[in-house]
Amino acid sequence: xxxxxxxxxxxxxxxxxxxxxxxxxxxxxxxxxxxxxxxxxxxxxxxxxxxxxxxxxxxxxxxxxxxxxxxxxxxxxxxxxxxxxxxxxxxxxxxxxxxxxxxxxxxxxxxxxxxxxxxxxxxxxxxxxxxxxxxxxxxxxxxxxxxxxxxxxxxxxxxxxxxxxxxxxxxxxxxxxxxxxxxxxxxxxxxxxxxxxxxxxxxxxxxxxxxxxxxxxxxxxxxxxxxxxxxxxxxxxxxxxxxxxxxxxxxxxxxxxxxxxxxxxxxxxxxxxxxxxxxxxxxxxxxxxxxxxxxxxxxxxxxxxxxxxxxxxxxxxxxxxxxxxxxxxxxxxxxxxxxxxxxxxxxxxxxxxxxxxxxxxxxxxxxxxxxxxxxxxxxxxxxxxxxxxxxxxxxxxxxxxxxxxxxxxxxxxxxxxxxxxxxxxxxxxxxxxxxxxxxxxxxxxxxxxxxxxxxxxxxxxxxxxxxxxxxxxxxxxxxxxxxxxxxxxxxxxxxxxxxxxxxxxxxxxxxxxxxxxxxxxxxxxxxxx
Amino acid sequence: xxxxxxxxxxxxxxxxxxxxxxxxxxxxxxxxxxxxxxxxxxxxxxxxxxxxxxxxxxxxxxxxxxxxxxxxxxxxxxxxxxxxxxxxxxxxxxxxxxxxxxxxxxxxxxxxxxxxxxxxxxxxxxxxxxxxxxxxxxxxxxxxxxxxxxxxxxxxxxxxxxxxxxxxxxxxxxxxxxxxxxxxxxxxxxxxxxxxxxxxxxxxxxxxxxxxxxxxxxxxxxxxxxxxxxxxxxxxxxxxxxxxxxxxxxxxxxxxxxxxxxxxxxxxxxxxxxxxxxxxxxxxxxxxxxxxxxxxxxxxxxxxxxxxxxxxxxxxxxxxxxxxxxxxxxxxxxxxxxxxxxxxxxxxxxxxxxxxxxxxxxxxxxxxxxxxxxxxxxxxxxxxxxxxxxxxxxxxxxxxxxxxxxxxxxxxxxxxxx
Ligand code: SF4
Numbered sequence: 009x010x011x012x013x014x015x016x017x018x019x020x021x022x023x024x025x026x027x028x029x030x031x032x033x034x035x036x037x038x039x040x041x042x043x044x045x046x047x048x049x050x051x052x053x054x055x056x057x058x059x060x061x062x063x064x065x066x067x068x069x070x071x072x073x074x075x076x077x078x079x080x081x082x083x084x085x086x087x088x089x090x091x092x093x094x095x096x097x098x099x100x101x102x103x104x105x106x107x108x109x110x111x112x113x114x115x116x117x118x119x120x121x122x123x124x125x126x127x128x129x130x131x132x133x134x135x136x137x138x139x140x141x142x143x144x145x146x147x148x149x150x151x152x153x154x155x156x157x158x159x160x161x162x163x164x165x166x167x168x169x170x171x172x173x174x175x176x177x178x179x180x181x182x183x184x185x186x187x188x189x190x191x192x193x194x195x196x197x198x199x200x201x202x203x204x205x206x207x208x209x210x211x212x213x214x215x216x217x218x219x220x221x222x223x224x225x226x227x228x229x230x231x232x233x234x235x236x237x238x239x240x241x242x243x244x245x246x247x248x249x250x251x252x253x254x255x256x257x258x259x260x261x262x263x264x265x266x267x268x269x270x271x272x273x274x275x276x277x278x279x280x281x282x283x284x285x286x287x288x289x290x291x292x293x294x295x296x297x298x299x300x301x302x303x304x305x306x307x308x309x310x311x312x313x314x315x316x317x318x319x320x321x322x323x324x325x326x327x328x329x330x331x332x333x334x335x336x337x338x339x340x341x342x343x344x345x346x347x348x349x350x351x352x353x354x355x356x357x358x359x360x361x362x363x364x365x366x367x368x369x370x371x372x373x374x375x376x377x378x379x380x381x382x383x384x385x386x387x388x389x390x391x392x393x394x395x396x397x398x399x400x401x402x403x404x405x406x407x408x409x410x411x412x413x414x415x416x417x418x419x420x421x422x423x424x425x426x427x428x429x430x431x432x433x434x435x436x437x438x439x440x441x442x443x444x445x446x447x448x449x450x451x452x453x454x455x456x457x458x459x460x461x462x463x464x465x466x467x468x469x470x471x472x473x474x475x476x477x478x479x480x481x482x483x484x485x486x487x488x489x490x491x492x493x494x495x496x497x498x499x500x501x502x503x504x505x506x507x508x509x510x511x512x513x514x515x516x517x518x519x520x521x522x523x524x525x526x527x528x529x530x531x532x533x534x535x536x537x
Numbered sequence: 538x539x540x541x542x543x544x545x546x547x548x549x550x551x552x553x554x555x556x557x558x559x560x561x562x563x564x565x566x567x568x569x570x571x572x573x574x575x576x577x578x579x580x581x582x583x584x585x586x587x588x589x590x591x592x593x594x595x596x597x598x599x600x601x602x603x604x605x606x607x608x609x610x611x612x613x614x615x616x617x618x619x620x621x622x623x624x625x626x627x628x629x630x631x632x633x634x635x636x637x638x639x640x641x642x643x644x645x646x647x648x649x650x651x652x653x654x655x656x657x658x659x660x661x662x663x664x665x666x667x668x669x670x671x672x673x674x675x676x677x678x679x680x681x682x683x684x685x686x687x688x689x690x691x692x693x694x695x696x697x698x699x700x701x702x703x704x705x706x707x708x709x710x711x712x713x714x715x716x717x718x719x720x721x722x723x724x725x726x727x728x729x730x731x732x733x734x735x736x737x738x739x740x741x742x743x744x745x746x747x748x749x750x751x752x753x754x755x756x757x758x759x760x761x762x763x764x765x766x767x768x769x770x771x772x773x774x775x776x777x778x779x780x781x782x783x784x785x786x787x788x789x790x791x792x793x794x795x796x797x798x799x800x801x802x803x804x805x806x807x808x809x810x811x812x813x814x815x816x817x818x819x820x821x822x823x824x825x826x827x828x829x830x831x832x833x834x835x836x837x838x839x840x841x842x843x844x845x846x847x848x849x850x851x852x853x854x855x856x857x858x859x860x861x862x863x864x865x866x867x868x869x870x871x872x873x874x875x876x877x878x879x880x881x882x883x884x885x886x887x888x889x890x891x892x893x894x895x896x897x898x899x900x901x902x903x904x905x906x907x908x909x910x911x912x913x914x915x916x917x918x919x920x921x922x923x924x925x926x927x928x929x930x931x932x933x934x935x936x937x938x939x940x941x942x943x944x945x946x947x948x949x950x951x952x953x954x955x
Contacts, residue, residue, distance in 0.1 A: 009600050009601065009602060009603060009606050009613070009616045009617060009619075009620055010600070010601045010603060011572075011598055011599075011600055011601075011620050011623065011624060012577070012580045012598060012599050012600075012601050013594060013595055013597075013598040013599075014580075014584050014595070015577060015580050015581055015584065017577075018577065018578070018581040019576065019577040019578045019581060021578075022578075022581065041554065041640045041672070041673035041674050042550045042551075042552045042553075042554060042673045042677065043552075043553055043554025043555075043556060043557070043578075043579075043582055043640070043672075043673030044554075044578055044582070044673065045550070045551045045552065045553075045899075045901060046553055046557075046581075046582045046585055046586060046901070047581075047585075047901075048551070048900075048901025048902070049585060049899070049900040049901040050585060051901075052900070052901055052902070052903065052904040052905055053900055053901075053903075053904065056904060057904060057905070058904055058905055058907070058908025058909075059905055059908065060901070060902065060905045064549055065549055065550075065551075066549065067549050067550040067552075067673075068674065069674050069675075070643070070672075070674040070675050073644075073674070084549065087548075087882075091882060102578055103575075103576035103577070103578050103640070103641050104576070104578075104640035104641050104644055104673075104674070107607070107641060107644045107645060108644065131604070132576055132577065132578070133576065133602060133603050133604045133606075133607060134603065134604045136577065363594065
């Protein structure tokens, strides 16, 4: 038994719903009580979908349990099939129905239905959402393609050369409630077409069971989201001999590696990295002089496995940050994240407890948090800028504009969306520093709200006072002469506060009662020396 | 049964389970913790219904059952004891702990009452541990509050004095306002249940008169009756008329002079009706379809019909308690279509057929209907918003006018649906 205040992932049947809702022509009959229908809102609210997920919940009640729940299940299956006429039917159960053991999948199989039926057994008491999505996509793919399996594997990923056509690939893994999948698919399609590679099937997003049947026609598979499609890719490789790419193309480096991997598998002329060096603006933006201040920024990363690993690489190699913490909530990806952490000289945080993550963030004192919607809340409480890089997400993380994470444009989006909160953080700092200056317009609020403004500063002032009080109990604060003030006001605003502080410190140490321009310069020299 | 014809419908339902009530109950009683004993689904339901979590640590959580908990029940009881002990150590400010049953805990027959009893012995009164069911196989949405309140009733002290007891969660501001109005008409001893502190339970006794603020408190009303209280029959305090009749029921029970009652309420009624007028103009003649979810459907339909002139196409209700709804049903227009239970697909077919101007429904259904060009109002919003009482009538009407108003504002050209 595990106490959970909030969970990063839903139960495995929600993962199954993600596959069903991503696809066309698939219906999911879920043996579940009425409360489980809440899951619809994940799609219609967070993803803002204008369509209900294709799910029929049996919504059995306590009074049904004494009677024939099997008949009830069959009734719902019959009705759903009649109403929705799916090309393929998924049948499964949620946590409660798993305990009753009606075995709806077997019931459905015995009903003489004409469409393929996939019996989903997703252990609700040990597995979670991403595993459920992955297993569902795998079961569906296998179920539909099993009788197409060749006796002997003859697949040649370079056969396109002899067939007088361009190479073609499948994009596997994008789904609803995944992070920016809609736009990643567009970006990767664009990228592939630029590299003379055609896209055969994209699945599960917007695919129908008919499309799944077309999967073996491609030369290779592109594994876009390992959390969802790795098991399917492995199965397709083992049974059809279709190889798949292992690099998730998030970030410039990864995009290069990904393209080179695809080129190699397909037997295309070697990928020319230098020709593509400037495809994304991230590279130049990162090299440009104003990005100097990004150097060594401390970032803390938490998310699903793929996005966390990709983020760490980008942070370190492409933006010059220092990664001070990395972790994932995904047990399935724990090993991969651990080894990524090790390369950074860190120990990975593998947990489903957001409070533990929050504590680790507080501990690491980062300047930027890259996380899920929960880390956004935690970071806000800690007064640290944050960008969301992974599911679980909030409706605000499903933007109207085109904002992929993958490919060249994805790298641009990442530059903007990570650096922007940092700039806001800098602005925050300046606002705090100068809120007493006459240039400061009252009511100016930064994005972090009131929290850090007044409270932060007051606290800083207080602790500073108490420290000083300890050091110089009898000492009075030195006074700025009007000439000194005038000199101070000539100092650029973004260092003025620091210099004022230091000068006052120097004046106290030197026993000056008044600060004029001379004191200012003496202080400057003193601290330089 | 007033002017309504009742149909019963069975089939797939699209309704929250009773766990959802925790979302507002925990805010009402800041010294209480709600611990669901259930699955990851239960945890996910509550956090999804609660939406964005802006607090550091919520006062609700789920003891998630794992594979090994399903095997040995005895161990499960001990295990739960351990989880609770850890939790209370971490949260010393908690005074009342509700163990909330779920479908899985009920199917595997975890005896939460026994666990609570054992824990109470251990905790020696420092924290009171209670239990109730919020499971989806036993309860819908708002029934969770009924269960929680019922569990508190045995701990209400006895009293023998005249008292008006308002039962059902109200927004604090609304509660203050209603109590003030009762005070003005001379009913001075007014208490509310649930209280703002879980340890601050109001007394109850044979001279207690109960006004229910919410229509879903069947069981709570029953056990309060067992404690000697009298349940006053009235429509629920939604809208000017409903709230007026509701207060009138109390005035009558406390023998308040009509002239005093009038002098308190007349100016307020006048003001409220004036405030209601612009919304009434917008809503009059508009067709309304209510899908079943919160149990507020019948009182809302009554208000929107009688006070805002809306035409009621269908009133869905998860279940119908005739006794509870008696006064409301009589105020419904002739031949109102009342449907108990649900077959969500057939019901949506009827929605499409009737093309109502506004549909009250759950969060899962709202955007799909909007995408079909049908305006919606989330029913869950109504259990979170301060809508009770005469003064709030126009705010309540505004909630329904807003989506229609918005549709008028947005350019028609942009909104054409393919
Ligand atoms: S319906 Fe049952 S299993 Fe589902 S969330 Fe509610 S209590 Fe949990």
